[in-house]
Structures are given as structure tokens and as C-alpha cells.
Amino acid sequence: MAKKNYLVIDIAYCHDCNDCFIACKDEHYMNSWLPYTDEQERHGPRWMNIERQERGQYPRIDVNFLPKPCQHCTDAACAKAYPDAVQVREDGIVILDAEKAKGVKGLVDACPYGAIWYNEERDVAQKCTLCAHILDGKASSVLSCPRCAHSCPTGAIQFYSLDEAEFKTKAAEEGLVRYKSEISGDGLVWYKNFYRWSSHFIAGGLLKDGDCAEGVTVELKGAGAPAQVTNYFGDFWFDGLAPGTYTVVANGKDVKEVTIEKSVNIGSIAI
Numbered sequence: 611m612a613k614k615n616y617l618v619i620d621i622a623y624c625h626d627c628n629d630c631f632i633a634c635k636d637e638h639y640m641n642s643w644l645p646y647t648d649e650q651e652r653h654g655p656r657w658m659n660i661e662r663q664e665r666g667q668y669p670r671i672d673v674n675f676l677p678k679p680c681q682h683c684t685d686a687a688c689a690k691a692y693p694d695a696v697q698v699r700e701d702g703i704v705i706l707d708a709e710k711a712k713g714v715k716g717l718v719d720a721c722p723y724g725a726i727w728y729n730e731e732r733d734v735a736q737k738c739t740l741c742a743h744i745l746d747g748k749a750s751s752v753l754s755c756p757r758c759a760h761s762c763p764t765g766a767i768q769f770y771s772l773d774e775a776e777f778k779t780k781a782a783e784e785g786l787v788r789y790k791s792e793i794s795g796d797g798l799v800w801y802k803n804f805y806r807w808s809s810h811f812i813a814g815g816l817l818k819d820g821d822c823a824e825g826v827t828v829e830l831k832g833a834g835a836p837a838q839v840t841n842y843f844g845d846f847w848f849d850g851l852a853p854g855t856y857t858v859v860a861n862g863k864d865v866k867e868v869t870i871e872k873s874v875n876i877g878s879i880a881i
């Protein structure tokens with residue numbers, strides 16, 4: 611069976627530098643890679659789009675970024691809606707036919723990820739091709755991986771060409787997940803440390819005699835998470851939580867009950 615081409619994107623390492631977006635633009639603006647895709651418009655389309663999300667409240671806050679190209683879904687909604695205009699290759703790459711997607715503006719709304727853009731200049735629906743022209747050896751490039759993966763300075767975007775079974779083992783070992791898998795099933799784009807995007811945290815600090823209480827063992831009843839030891843600032847931070855009610859326990863004593871709908875900084879607790 612042919613190997614499949616996967617992108618693994620680590621939420622913990624994306625800093626929103628947009629190098630991936632610029633590399634994609636550089637590869638596809640003023641370059642026509644037919645029959646894969648005609649050239650991209652200069653302004654507007656973001657085949658590699660980066661979504662942003664804040665969690666918590668000052669000063670216990672974090673910001674996470676979700677680089678989002680076409681997910682190359684196995685159960686692709688775009689292919690179901692417009693089977694003539696969408697080709698699903700044996701290696702899993704989903705391609706919008708550069709001829710048959712002409713004038714098909716409905717493709718933009720057919721994608722539940724918002725990954726399809728309409729090129730008004732060329733009058734055609736377009737999206738990320740997983741740089742199939744490079745992977746197929748049809749570009750003059752010396753690269754053997756998609757431009758976005760090659761350009762990522764933190765290594766947040768990694769490319770793998772693997773047997774499906776081999777990749778599934780890797781995904782299980784590293785806790786890789788699909789974004790919105792409930793609507794698109796399997797696919798070629800997977801995420802690491804996705805809890806930073808999809809779940810919540812409870813963070814706070816402990817005070818003893820008015821000073822930061824360093825080295826105190828803190829548990830969070832109801833979370834099933836391992837106990838933590840407060841840092842130099844007396845801080846603790848439990849992540850990966852679902853909405854619900856939890857109890858903060860310090861040195862074996864219940865000190866605060868917290869109900870969350872989203873990430874919260876619960877402030878300082880005197881112990």
C-alpha cells in the first residue's frame with residue numbers, strides 16, 4: 611500500500627510567526643502548478659490560516675495558535691458535495707480540480723473548516739494541495755516536503771511520509787488528534803498538544819504568612835491529574851480540564867471549590 615503524507619502540527623510550539631503562511635504564498639503566488647492548482651491570489655486567501663485563542667485572565671493567561679490548512683479529510687465534505695470537482699488521491703491528498711472547480715463558488719461553504727477560498731481573478735475555488743507538486747517531484751524545488759513544514763522555525767509543523775498503520779501507531783503513542791474529527795473522520799493533518807486548544811485550566815497561587823508559598827503539594831479533586839508542587843511564586847496550574855466542579859487541595863486540606871466553564875485564574879489563596 612502506498613505511503614501517506616501527513617502533517618503533524620504541535621500547538622505548544624506555534625508562536626504565530628506566520629512563516630508557514632508566507633512560504634505557502636511564496637510557493638503559490640505568481641506560480642502556477644497545474645494540473646494541481648493555478649496560482650494563488652496575492653491578497654485574501656490564507657491556505658495556511660492561523661487561528662488564535664486566549665485562555666485565563668491576567669496574569670495567569672496563555673495564548674495558543676492553531677495553524678489550519680485543508681485537513682485532507684478521508685470523509686471529505688467538499689468531495690461529497692462536489693464529487694466532480696474534487697479528487698481524493700490514493701495517498702489521501704484532496705485536490706480541487708483546477709478546471710472543474712472553475713465557477714464553483716459553493717465549494718467555499720462546503721468545507722466545514724473554512725479551508726477553501728475563491729480566486730476571483732482566476733474564477734476558481736482553491737485550497738492547500740499539501741504541496742503535492744513537490745511531493746510528486748514535479749517542482750524544480752530541492753525540497754521533498756511541503757513549504758510550510760520546511761519554513762517553520764520552531765519545528766511546530768512536521769511532515770511524515772509513512773504507512774497508514776505506522777502513522778496510527780505514532781499517533782497513539784504521541785497523543786495526536788484530528789481537529790473536529792466528528793465531522794470529517796480521518797485525514798492527513800493531525801495535532802499535538804491539542805488540549806491547549808480544546809480544554810481549560812485552573813491556575814492560582816498559594817500564600818503563607820503573606821508570602822509566596824513555594825514547595826506546597828497541590829491536588830485538584832475531580833481532575834484525575836497528578837499532584838503538583840507550587841513553584842517559586844507559590845503558583846500551580848492544572849491544564850487539560852473539561853467544564854465542571856473541582857476542589858483545590860493544599861497539603862492534604864481542601865482550600866477552594868471551583869466551578870469552571872472555561873479557563874480561570876482563581877487568584878491567591880491564603881493557607
Ligand code: SF4
Nearest residue numbers: 680681683687688721
Ligand atoms: S478540510 Fe475542507 S477542503 Fe479540506 S478535505 Fe476537508 S472538507 Fe475538503
Ligand code: SF4
Nearest residue numbers: 634738740741756758
Ligand atoms: S502544504 Fe503547501 S499548499 Fe498546503 S498550506 Fe503548506 S505550503 Fe500551503
